[in-house]
Amino acid sequence: MPVSTSESAYDRRRLRQWLAGEARADGVARRDMLRLLAAAGLASGGALPAFAAPAFAAPTNTTAPGIVKPLPDDRFTVRGTNAESKFASFAGTGYHTPADRFFVRNHTSTPVLDAADWRLTVHGAGLRGGPVDLTLRDLKRLPAVTRTAFVECAGNGRSFFTSQQGQPVSGTAWTLGAIGTASWRGVRLADVLRRAGLHRRAVDVLPRGLDPDYVTADGTNLGRVRRPLPLSKALDDVLLAYEMNGEPLPYDHGFPVRVVVPSWIGIASVKWVGDIEVADQPLYSPWNTDFYRLFGAAYPEGGSAPLSRQTVKSAWELDWDAALDARVAHRLTGRSWSGAGGVVRVEVSTDGGASWRRARLHDTPRRHGWVRWSTDWRPSAPGSYTLLARATDSAGRTQPDTTVPNTQGYLFDAVVRHPVRAV
Structure with missing residues (x-):
């Protein structure tokens, strides 16, 4: 809330x-x-x-x-x-x-x-x-x-x-x-x-x-x-x-x-x-x-x-629709934060949400701050992919799939679908 x-x-x-x-x-x-x-x-x-x-x-x-x-x-x-x-x-x-x-x-x-x-x-x-x-x-x-x-x-x-x-x-x-x-x-x-x-x-x-x-x-x-x-x-x-x-x-x-x-x-x-x-x-x-x-x-x-x-959010440190080499291992990074407490867990998906795994956290969860995280990924073939990141904070709040709409567009907290291309 x-x-x-x-x-x-x-x-x-x-x-x-x-x-x-x-x-x-x-x-x-x-x-x-x-x-x-x-x-x-x-x-x-x-x-x-x-x-x-x-x-x-x-x-x-x-x-x-x-x-x-x-x-x-x-x-x-x-x-x-x-x-x-x-x-x-x-x-x-x-x-x-x-x-x-x-x-x-x-x-x-x-x-x-x-x-x-x-x-x-x-x-x-x-x-x-x-x-x-x-x-x-x-x-x-x-x-x-x-x-x-x-x-x-x-x-x-x-x-x-x-x-x-x-x-x-x-x-x-x-x-x-x-x-x-x-x-x-x-x-x-x-x-x-x-x-x-x-x-x-x-x-x-x-x-x-x-x-x-x-x-x-x-x-x-x-x-x-x-x-x-x-x-x-x-x-x-x-x-x-x-x-x-x-x-x-x-x-x-x-x-x-x-x-x-x-x-x-x-x-x-x-x-x-x-x-x-x-x-x-x-x-x-x-x-x-x-x-x-x-x-x-x-x-x-x-x-x-x-x-x-504030609500809980996550973002990838990648350009929108970034081009990544196919069949090459990449270390992808991002940040997650929340207004209710420190972020204690970040899960990521590289296949549009079909499967999830834990990201590595690089900071101690802290009130008022964010955590940096990373995950390794090797695109198996050229094509379009969707990356997702989902955070959970110390108050037990996890990013939802969708955010209840409001007319002025405040407090969007849903998991963001980040497109990338393997080339």
């Missing part, structure tokens, strides 16, 4: 508080809140408006508006304002994804900020006192923490809803390259909140980015990217990171400071964070109401609870 029992209960409690006038919905229309209430079983009677999927720009492979770093063709596929990593480029790079291969997910464009001018403002009714401003130097005076974690877009794998399952979805047509794992260095968000004077009535924490306002295709200005976190998560393992793989954050990955929320969908890890609101009431934004929920025939009319943890 994408949301734990405690997280679902938390969401229902927030909705009840909104109904009682004790919560604030920042930039969320009343009709959207009614959908959420219906999904939680808290609204009574009356037909609710049908969900209309938001419009997204068509993918393009020619430009990357607003992305600063180079995007060579052997490492990236440009998709509008985003750049997807080519998974084959991860082969031989080690456990951590180099910054020059790390995917870019931008709602608008990368801001080029000056660290000397940057300030983080912590404010809100969930503090005991007034706003607190922190410079980068102030952050670096706090105890530093280094944590390895993957960051993955909720739509990673989205294109397979259509190409494998024949189901149309909206959004950027990612394959499996909207993920990267890095060593993040920074400070605990918990330490910053406590320094700012956390009040016992605090319930939600809302980081907001410094990138330009996001304007939808119909001209609606939704403001800067922001998504609330429950206080319990904010005080658990969330970082305010200022380094990535031992270097200052690159511009496209949040310089000078970003949020890193381990194992949760990427939108929670707000880049270029500029302020954090600490609230004594539940908060909503478009990024946990219209976006990043599951809508569709299999879900309540108002959609699922807001998405949090």
Whole structure:
């Protein structure tokens, strides 16, 4: 399940508080809140408006508006304002994804900020006192923490809803390259909140980015990217990171400071964070109401609870439709990961799923990370073949044959059918 029992209960409690006038919905229309209430079983009677999927720009492979770093063709596929990593480029790079291969997910464009001018403002009714401003130097005076974690877009794998399952979805047509794992260095968000004077009535924490306002295709200005976190998560393992793989954050990955929320969908890890609101009431934004929920025939009319943890996935470090020599032994490699725990088993098939065998794992399963794996294969004759990889995590979740569809194409976790040719 994408949301734990405690997280679902938390969401229902927030909705009840909104109904009682004790919560604030920042930039969320009343009709959207009614959908959420219906999904939680808290609204009574009356037909609710049908969900209309938001419009997204068509993918393009020619430009990357607003992305600063180079995007060579052997490492990236440009998709509008985003750049997807080519998974084959991860082969031989080690456990951590180099910054020059790390995917870019931008709602608008990368801001080029000056660290000397940057300030983080912590404010809100969930503090005991007034706003607190922190410079980068102030952050670096706090105890530093280094944590390895993957960051993955909720739509990673989205294109397979259509190409494998024949189901149309909206959004950027990612394959499996909207993920990267890095060593993040920074400070605990918990330490910053406590320094700012956390009040016992605090319930939600809302980081907001410094990138330009996001304007939808119909001209609606939704403001800067922001998504609330429950206080319990904010005080658990969330970082305010200022380094990535031992270097200052690159511009496209949040310089000078970003949020890193381990194992949760990427939108929670707000880049270029500029302020954090600490609230004594539940908060909503478009990024946990219209976006990043599951809508569709299999879900309540108002959609699922807001998405949090990532699903389990596997990918081969091979080009799509790669050509391999027939009757020659090959060492094939890949990676598997999950938001619920470390991956403990990977099974592979080189005959389209007719038979399976265990892959060799090359990393100790770890929370928030992935495992690299390999298998040997000798194609017996020239022709077309389909490779499959299926992971199981420490929580007992195994990749299914198909994923229940949703209109925005989130959380695809089915086994991907990877074509290759023996020549």
